[in-house]
Amino acid sequence: MKKLWKITGIGIVLSLLLVLFPVSTVFAEAVTVTDTVSTPQTSADANHTITWTQTTEWSADQTIVVTFDTGFNLTDVVYTDVDLKIGESEKTLVDTTTAGSILCTINTGSGTVTFTPYSEELLNATTAAVEIQIGTNADSGVNLIANPSTAEVYTTSVTSGSDSGSDTVNIADPVSGTTTLDANPVPTITIDAPVAVTSWSLTSFAANGNTQAKEGANGLEIQCNTAWNVAVKDADSAKLTAGYAAGKMGEWDGSGYVASGNEMANALKIKVGAEGYVTLTAADLNLYASNQVNGDYSVGTGITTTFNQDINYTDDVLEGGHVYHIVVTFTASVKG
Numbered sequence: 001m002k003k004l005w006k007i008t009g010i011g012i013v014l015s016l017l018l019v020l021f022p023v024s025t026v027f028a029e030a031v032t033v034t035d036t037v038s039t040p041q042t043s044a045d046a047n048h049t050i051t052w053t054q055t056t057e058w059s060a061d062q063t064i065v066v067t068f069d070t071g072f073n074l075t076d077v078v079y080t081d082v083d084l085k086i087g088e089s090e091k092t093l094v095d096t097t098t099a100g101s102i103l104c105t106i107n108t109g110s111g112t113v114t115f116t117p118y119s120e121e122l123l124n125a126t127t128a129a130v131e132i133q134i135g136t137n138a139d140s141g142v143n144l145i146a147n148p149s150t151a152e153v154y155t156t157s158v159t160s161g162s163d164s165g166s167d168t169v170n171i172a173d174p175v176s177g178t179t180t181l182d183a184n185p186v187p188t189i190t191i192d193a194p195v196a197v198t199s200w201s202l203t204s205f206a207a208n209g210n211t212q213a214k215e216g217a218n219g220l221e222i223q224c225n226t227a228w229n230v231a232v233k234d235a236d237s238a239k240l241t242a243g244y245a246a247g248k249m250g251e252w253d254g255s256g257y258v259a260s261g262n263e264m265a266n267a268l269k270i271k272v273g274a275e276g277y278v279t280l281t282a283a284d285l286n287l288y289a290s291n292q293v294n295g296d297y298s299v300g301t302g303i304t305t306t307f308n309q310d311i312n313y314t315d316d317v318l319e320g321g322h323v324y325h326i327v328v329t330f331t332a333s334v335k336g
Contacts, residue, residue: 029162031052031053031055031160032052032053033052033165034051034052035049035167036050036051038135038144040147040170040172041147041174042148042172042174043146044147045145045147046135046145047133047137048133048134048145048156049131049134050066050131050158050167051130051131052158052160052163054124054128054130054160054163055127056162058117058160060120062120062162063114063115063116063161064084064114064158064159064160064161065114065115065158066156066158067110067112067157068111068112069156070111071147071148071154072111072147072148073145074106074108074111074145075146076146077106077108077134078095078106079105080093080138080141081134081136081138081140081141081142081144082133083132083138083141084115084131085130086130087124087129091115091122097116097118100122102115102122103116113132113134147171148171150171151173154168154169154171155169156168187334188223188224189224189228189332189333190222190223190224190332191220191230191330192220193330194219194220194305202309202311219272219303219304220288220305220330222332224290224332226335227289227335228334228335229286229288229290229333230272230286230288230332231284231285231286231330231331232284232285232287232328233280233283233328234246234268234282234326234327235282235327235329236326236329238256238257239257239325239326242258243259244257244261245263245267246267246282247268247280247281247282248263248267249263249264249268249325249326250263251263251323251325252323252325253320253322254321257325258322262315262324264315264324265311265312265314265315266310267279267280268280268308268309268326269310270305270306270307270308270328271308272288272304272305273288275287275288280326280328288303289335290335
């Protein structure tokens, strides 16, 4: 009888111990947190992307709290600069407690961003990947978090329901290097010759010739980024092959030169601007030289072009739609 009493006493003591010291089945879980910063430079404004995978279920009255180390400045950040995504669900954040939403509170003094759900199901009742974006990387983000002004390693911590974890962020002073570049523009030149001269009526009334001038419809146009010169010549091989002298206008039937037809007695003369005339030959003759570089290379330098033909009574009038014809070649080159 005495032995039985002792056993019963032990059972009572064990029961009391269980009552006084209940065993909890909820434990804090460590999670791997990453805080990706858009720029690690001291005092720079930066976006933050914070991620982890939730390993425990959220329950009533639980929150998500992100704590930035001392030195990070959240003064300018508001709730619209923050996005919260749990699994594939983008959460609706508000700055005033609202049914069906998650309250986003930013405490610049403690450097915390707290997410308080109206009800726990808003966080999700199952484990999931969590992503928080703060800055212009958020959908409506405008303001960023200012990095600390001192270069060292800082910590970003997360408490999410029963889960917690942290990541380190290396903030460093900017470094610089120098590169020396030497460059020189490549000499560039373009040319637009005067437009074709048509229906030029020449009048013969002097036995010794009559000089008549015809200006082109537009001037010679040169575009160049250095000093240049321009030459002129009769390079019309078809005319020379047909038997006409270099520099002289030959008979043309509208599609080609008439073999051994009429030609002007005198060679064509050309000048540009106030320069003197040159008499056209088969060789390049310097027409104009510029020591000035055009200040506006996109516009070019327009020069009045004048064609001059000496005529007399020996220059026959052509019939049947034939005319005197010549092709003048202008060549612009960079001045050496």
